[in-house]
Amino acid sequence: MHSVGDYTLLSVLGEGGMGIVHLARHEPTGQRVALKVLRPQIVGDEEGRKRLAREVGSLQRIRSRWVAEILDADPWGPVPYVVMRYVPGRSLHDEVAEEGPIRGRDLHWFSRCLIDAVAAVHDGGVLHRDIKPSNVIMEGRTPVLIDFGLARVADDPRITHTGWLLGTxxxxxxxxxxxxxxxxxxxxxxxxxxxxxxxxxRPPFGRGPSAAIMDRARRGDHDLAGIEPNLRAVLDVALSPDAVRRPTVAQLQAWFRDPSLSIFDTVSAVDPAAARATGGAYGTGRPVVDRGADRPVAPTAPLVARPTPFEQEDDRTLVEADPTLAEPQRESGGARFRRTCLWLGLALLSGAGLAVVPVLTAVVMLALVGLLRGLSLAGSVHGERRELRGARWHDGPRLVIGTPWHLLRSVPSTIVLVLWAGGLALAAGLLCYAVSAASGVTLYVCGVVLATMLATGPGASRVRGPVRRVLSPLARSTGRWAVALLVLAAVAIYLVLRFHAHGTDWAPWHESPFGSAF
Incomplete structure (x- = not known):
C-alpha cells in the first residue's frame, strides 16, 4: 500500500479528468476518507498551487449532510491532493442501473435533498458546475453531492485548450x-x-454523439415522459434553454416544502437578474463567486449550433465522464448467429437425450420448463413493482418468499405449453413410425421437436427469456462460445456412445412401455 501524507491508500474508487480518487485511511485517527490525487496539469506551477489553496480554503467552509465536504488538502506537497468525506454507496448512475428509476416519495426526497446540497455549495460562495449522476453518491436513499467546486480549480486556459472535459x-x-x-x-x-x-x-437529452446531445440541449428538446405531472412541470421550466426562465434554488426549495405551490407563479414573481445580483437565489444575500460573475450574462442570445471546445472531444471521453450517455449496445450479427448455434445445439442434445434415456430426459425437460416459467413470472412481478414505486430494502426477501406462489401460478399455462409441445412431438413420432424409421431415430426426432416447441409454443417467452440471458453472454465472446459448443459436443458424443453400447434405457421400466414398436 502507498501513502500520501498522513493517509494510506487502500483502493481506487474512480478516475476523472482532475485525478484519481482513492479510498484512504487517515493513520492518526483511522478515519476512512476519499482522497483525490490531482493530476500535474491541474495544479501546474506555483500560481496554480496558490489558486488551489485559495479554492480549498473556501470549500472547506461548506458543511452539509448532503455534500461530501472537503476535510483536508495539501496543494504544496510533491503529490498535491484533496481529502473529502468518504461516502459508502454507489453512484446514482450505478444505483439506477441496478435498482431501476427512483419513484414516488423516494424521488421527492431525492430531489429535495439534492437541491439542498446545491444550496449548501452556493452558500459557500461557489458553483458546482458539474452536477451529474456520476457525481451523486447514494447513501441508502439519500443523495450526497461530491466534487463540488473543484471544477473551478481546473478553470484555466492552459487546461481547457488541451482537451480536458470540464463538464458532461x-x-x-x-x-x-x-x-x-x-x-x-x-x-x-x-x-x-x-x-x-x-x-x-435515461438522460433527458438522449444518448448518442456528443454533437447531437448538445444540439438537443440548446433547443431544450428534453424527454420527461413517465415523471409525475407536478415534478415534470418543475423540471420542464428548470431545463429551459433560457436561463432567465429557470427557477432559483430558493424557489425550488420553497416548492419542495409546499408542492401545492405553482412553480410558474413563483418564477414569474421574481426578477431573476436581481436574484443573481444579490444572491437571492440562496436566500442568504451572499454573492456567489465565479470567474464570470462580475460581468453580465446574455442568456437571451440566439442558440446557434456552432463548434465549441466540447465538440472536439472524442465521444468515448464523454461516456467515461458520465456512463449515462453511452448508446445502448446492439447485438452484432455474429453474436446472434453464435447464439442461434447454441439454441440448435441444445435442441439436438435434447433429441439425443430422449433417444438414450427417454423417461429421465422428458422429466428433466418438463421440470426445467415449469421452473423457468415460474422464476420468470416472479422476476417480472418484481421488476414491475420496482418500476412502479422504486427500489426497497425488502425487495430481495419478498422475491424469495413470493417465488413459490408464482411457481404455482405458472402451472396452468405451463400445462398448456407442455400439451402443445407434446402433441406435436407425438405427431412427429407417428410420422417416423409411418415410414418405418428406427426406434432410436424416432425418439431422436421426437426429442428435437419437443425441445423446439417448448421454446416456441404458447407462453414459451418465459422459457426463452431466462435461457437467452445465459446464452447471450456466451455468444458475445467467440472463446466462451467455442467452449460451450465443445461441452455440448462432448455430452452428445457420450450419449451416442452409450446408445451404441446399451441401446435405449427406459428406466425406471425394464423395457419399452410401447411394446415392440420401440
Missing amino acids: PGYLPPEILRGDDATPATDVHSWAATVAFAATG
Missing part, C-alpha cells in the same frame, strides 16, 4: 455549451437533468 454534455446548460460563464442557473439546469435521469433511468 447532457447535463450542461446551453449557455455553457455556447462558451458563456457559469451562473447559479447553470447548477439549476444540471440539477434538473440529474433528477430527470433518476426518475426515468
